[in-house]
Amino acid sequence: MxxxxxxxxxxxxxxxxxxxxxEILTLACARASFEVYTYRAYPAEVRGGxxxxxxRAANAPIFSAGDLVDILVALNQExxxxxxxxxxxxxxxxxxxxxxxxxxxxxxxxxxxxxxxxALNQVQAIQTKNIVTVGVLAELFSIPQDKLEEVIQExxxxxxxxxxxxxxxxxKVGMEYARQNIPKRENLKLGGTEGxxxxxxxxxxxxxxxxxxxxxxxxxGYPITPATDILEILMKEMPRVGGVSIQVEDEISALxxxxxxxxxxxxxxxxxxxPGLSLMSELIGFASMAEIPVVIVDVQRGGPATGLPTxxxxxxxxxxxxxxxxxxPRVVIAPTNVEDCFYQTIKGFNLAERTQLPVIILSDxxxxxxxxxxxxxxxxxxxxxxxxxxxxxxxxxxxxRYRITENGLMPMGIPGKPGAYIARGLEHDxxxxxxxxxxxHQVMTEKRFRxxxxxxxxxxxxxxxxxxxxxxxxxxxxxTEGAVREATNQLKARGEEPDVLxxxxxxxxxxxxxxxxxxxxxxxxxxxVNYSGQLSHLLRAYFLxxxxxxxxxxxxxxxxxxxxxxxxxxx
Amino acid sequence: MVRTALDYKGKLKPTWCPGCGDFGVLTALxxxxxxxxxxxxxxxxxxxxxxSSRLPGFASTYGVHSLHGRALPIGQGVKLxxxxxxxxxxxxxxxxxxxxxGHFPHAARRNIDLTYIVMNNRIYGLTKGQVAPTSDVxxxxxxxxxxxxxxxxxxxxFAISVGATFxxxxxxxxxxxxxxxxxxxxTHRGFAFLEVISPxxxxxxxxxxxYFQEKVTPLPAEYQxxxxxxxxxxxxxxxxxxxxxxxxxxxxxxYHDWISKIMEGVRPVTPKELVLSQx
Numbered sequence: 001m002x003x004x005x006x007x008x009x010x011x012x013x014x015x016x017x018x019x020x021x022x023e024i025l026t027l028a029c030a031r032a033s034f035e036v037y038t039y040r041a042y043p044a045e046v047r048g049g050x051x052x053x054x055x056r057a058a059n060a061p062i063f064s065a066g067d068l069v070d071i072l073v074a075l076n077q078e079x080x081x082x083x084x085x086x087x088x089x090x091x092x093x094x095x096x097x098x099x100x101x102x103x104x105x106x107x108x109x110x111x112x113x114x115x116x117x118x119a120l121n122q123v124q125a126i127q128t129k130n131i132v133t134v135g136v137l138a139e140l141f142s143i144p145q146d147k148l149e150e151v152i153q154e155x156x157x158x159x160x161x162x163x164x165x166x167x168x169x170x171x172k173v174g175m176e177y178a179r180q181n182i183p184k185r186e187n188l189k190l191g192g193t194e195g196x197x198x199x200x201x202x203x204x205x206x207x208x209x210x211x212x213x214x215x216x217x218x219x220x221g222y223p224i225t226p227a228t229d230i231l232e233i234l235m236k237e238m239p240r241v242g243g244v245s246i247q248v249e250d251e252i253s254a255l256x257x258x259x260x261x262x263x264x265x266x267x268x269x270x271x272x273x274x275p276g277l278s279l280m281s282e283l284i285g286f287a288s289m290a291e292i293p294v295v296i297v298d299v300q301r302g303g304p305a306t307g308l309p310t311x312x313x314x315x316x317x318x319x320x321x322x323x324x325x326x327x328x329p330r331v332v333i334a335p336t337n338v339e340d341c342f343y344q345t346i347k348g349f350n351l352a353e354r355t356q357l358p359v360i361i362l363s364d365x366x367x368x369x370x371x372x373x374x375x376x377x378x379x380x381x382x383x384x385x386x387x388x389x390x391x392x393x394x395x396x397x398x399x400x401r402y403r404i405t406e407n408g409l410m411p412m413g414i415p416g417k418p419g420a421y422i423a424r425g426l427e428h429d430x431x432x433x434x435x436x437x438x439x440x441h442q443v444m445t446e447k448r449f450r451x452x453x454x455x456x457x458x459x460x461x462x463x464x465x466x467x468x469x470x471x472x473x474x475x476x477x478x479x480t481e482g483a484v485r486e487a488t489n490q491l492k493a494r495g496e497e498p499d500v501l502x503x504x505x506x507x508x509x510x511x512x513x514x515x516x517x518x519x520x521x522x523x524x525x526x527x528x529v530n531y532s533g534q535l536s537h538l539l540r541a542y543f544l545x546x547x548x549x550x551x552x553x554x555x556x557x558x559x560x561x562x563x564x565x566x567x568x569x570x571x
Numbered sequence: 572m573v574r575t576a577l578d579y580k581g582k583l584k585p586t587w588c589p590g591c592g593d594f595g596v597l598t599a600l601x602x603x604x605x606x607x608x609x610x611x612x613x614x615x616x617x618x619x620x621x622x623s624s625r626l627p628g629f630a631s632t633y634g635v636h637s638l639h640g641r642a643l644p645i646g647q648g649v650k651l652x653x654x655x656x657x658x659x660x661x662x663x664x665x666x667x668x669x670x671x672x673g674h675f676p677h678a679a680r681r682n683i684d685l686t687y688i689v690m691n692n693r694i695y696g697l698t699k700g701q702v703a704p705t706s707d708v709x710x711x712x713x714x715x716x717x718x719x720x721x722x723x724x725x726x727x728x729f730a731i732s733v734g735a736t737f738x739x740x741x742x743x744x745x746x747x748x749x750x751x752x753x754x755x756x757x758t759h760r761g762f763a764f765l766e767v768i769s770p771x772x773x774x775x776x777x778x779x780x781x782y783f784q785e786k787v788t789p790l791p792a793e794y795q796x797x798x799x800x801x802x803x804x805x806x807x808x809x810x811x812x813x814x815x816x817x818x819x820x821x822x823x824x825x826y827h828d829w830i831s832k833i834m835e836g837v838r839p840v841t842p843k844e845l846v847l848s849q850x
Contacts, residue, residue: 253644260648422634
């Protein structure tokens with residue numbers, strides 16, 4: 001099969017429906033059996049400011065949204081000015097001549113299209129300009145019309161037949177215009193193939209559905225970019241699986257409710273971004289102290305304070321690992337891609353139930369709204385764990401909820417069943433009675449920390465690839481995986497592949513796997529999308545070596561070539 | 572099996588000062604549980620931080636002794652997750668109206684079926700006598716050495732104004748009436764708020780038992796608790812008379828009623844089907 005790998009970028013004014021157009025294209029391509037990978041940037045405001053959507057579609061696995069673009073759609077001059085330099089040589093510029101004046105460039109193929117005029121006069125609905133644009137692209141690059149119509153029907157079907165008809169007409173108008181007026185080129189073609197069933201999902205949806213699959217039946221949240229759609233999805237779907245979702249007054253209430261629900265016997269979650277995680281800090285300590293399992297998703301964005309609400313960053317690692325006062329054991333995990341968001345969320349629930357500790361899942365904005373094609377999960381192989389629950393016999397024999405045990409665990413009593421106890425934020429003895437005795441505090445702290453050992457020994461807490469013999473290594477976490485894979489794939493082709501370790505369990509750090517990795521390493525690069533080098537600090541502190549940090553203050557993910565450049569420097 | 576108040580008594584002895592108003596609340600609460608013959612394993616008492624928030628530890632039921640100000644959202648989480656459990660949230664005036672004040676209106680307007688008992692002593696007792704959100708103007712404390720100049724919150728009036736479907740006031744010096752009020756609050760379907768005047772005998776030398784005993788008066792026999800405006804007016808009488816009893820009561824769909832209706836209307840789906848539907 002001929003190799004197809006196209007990068008399309010659409011830029012324009014926020015509020016013009018650019019994201020919608022991009023999502024329709026993406027879903028249609030995915031249903032036509034392409035691997036898709038998206039990236040979007042938009043201002044925090046609903047309308048006004050610059051908005052951009054990028055989709056990469058290929059018929060082979062892809063790990064990033066691509067650095068340079070094949071097709072740029074510029075809906076206004078700003079979009080052209082910002083993005084024309086990312087166009088590949090020989091790339092295509094689609095633009096509305098009424099609002100964009102391109103340079104005279106011979107290395108580009110220029111396709112002027114009166115997008116606004118078509119929407120206004122032929123569809124008679126200016127707001128369908130985005131769909132007219134989709135139509136033009138569909139005709140130019142042979143994106144299957146039936147798949148596009150299917151997606152548009154699903155998307156706008158609920159908005160009434162008039163809106164749906166206008167949008168379907170807009171698609172046809174765009175296609176017809178391109179057919180009549182633009183000479184067809186044979187390069188840059190997607191076409192369609194029929195293949196196996198795929199799942200197309202965003203990182204946030206993967207987290208929401210991973211939670212449901214793991215048995216989460218209570219969710220509380222407060223709207224916050226870029227985590228809001230987890231709340232929206234679970235508000236809609238939770239009643240369908242017999243659970244409860246609630247939008248509450250603030251993030252403190254959200255975590256408090258989740259903790260209450262878990263105390264009452266339900267697997268429970270909340271989802272937020274950095275500002276919300278800051279507000280939750282005290283309650284993270286409470287869940288740790290009272291030993292109540294709970295899952296907290298932090299879809300990271302640029303910080304501190306309100307920071308960059310719509311832009312990506314990996315700068316909440318310190319807060320996730322250390323935030324909350326006192327000696328406060330907790331589990332922190334981080335998915336590395338959209339598909340992994342599904343599996344790490346299930347993992348998060350398993351670890352929460354297993355350790356009776358709070359679990360923080362660190363996703364980020366770049367994963368949250370990115371659509372990727374993922375394989376249908378092998379459901380039979382997914383393990384779902386449940387907490388230890390006290391039996392009536394154990395209660396009859398004298399149950400102590402917080403009795404000190406070898407692994408630190410005691411079964412939980414569940415309200416409604418025998419096993420009544422008081423969950424407490426005050427230091428307490430085995431029975432849960434408050435105690436300020438320094439000796440009790442010592443052994444109870446040890447007990448709570450011992451439970452972390454239960455999280456460390458799974459095989460899936462790290463991901464390793466590359467040449468294990470190499471003395472150059474990369475250790476990283478989270479969404480940098482795509483860019484690192486792009487870089488190491490290129491080096492592999494040249495026979496210079498380094499060794500790569502992704503740490504998915506960030507608290508407690510998987511000591512054995514990291515020590516194994518470091519055995520033969522002379523240089524270890526640690527790329528992270530944060531300014532301060534947070535994983536670098538942790539590695540230096542726990543493993544006593546000097547990593548080579550590669551940091552980006554954030555706002556955008558790494559590009560593959562940036563990682564490549566750094567490895568080449570070090571090699 | 573008919574239970575008695577002793578069935579709800581925990582192993583721990585209350586740590587309150589001798590004479591503390593909270594003893595009366597604890598007694599009335601156990602009396603109410605016994606009168607309703609509730610299974611101790613089916614009760615969750617949820618509290619925040621403060622002297623009164625120690626209460627769950629003195630009972631044999633399930634309990635959460637949580638963080639300062641967070642009793643209400645934790646209690647709501649318990650009830651939403653496990654609606655069969657009888658949830659009683661308890662705490663002081665600081666927990667309810669200062670640090671946890673942001674949660675109160677939302678718990679009330681959601682009408683989640685739980686009981687919230689606030690023990691109001693008009694002072695911070697656990698931290699040894701600072702001014703509270705319910706303290707009177709000009710009240711001198713260690714943290715208001717020139718006298719308090721912030722208007723006090725009136726708990727019952729506040730609860731009614733933000734949508735509580737049950738609002739009552741009792742006095743810890745009148746345990747029988749308080750027992751009746753707790754029974755009424757627990758049996759009310761929806762968010763039931765009960766303020767209990769519960770004197771601090773150690774740090775509040777102004778609002779003493781004697782002070783309240785002279786003022787506390789049951790609402791007039793002819794009073795009907797169905798008029799919001801009238802209820803707020805009566806709740807605000809504070810000078811020579813302080814009324815006790817049920818100020819306001821309204822039948823309304825609870826949060827759980829809404830959820831049940833939604834669940835009946837949606838098409839059920841298995842988690843696996845939900846994953847496979849993403850395309």
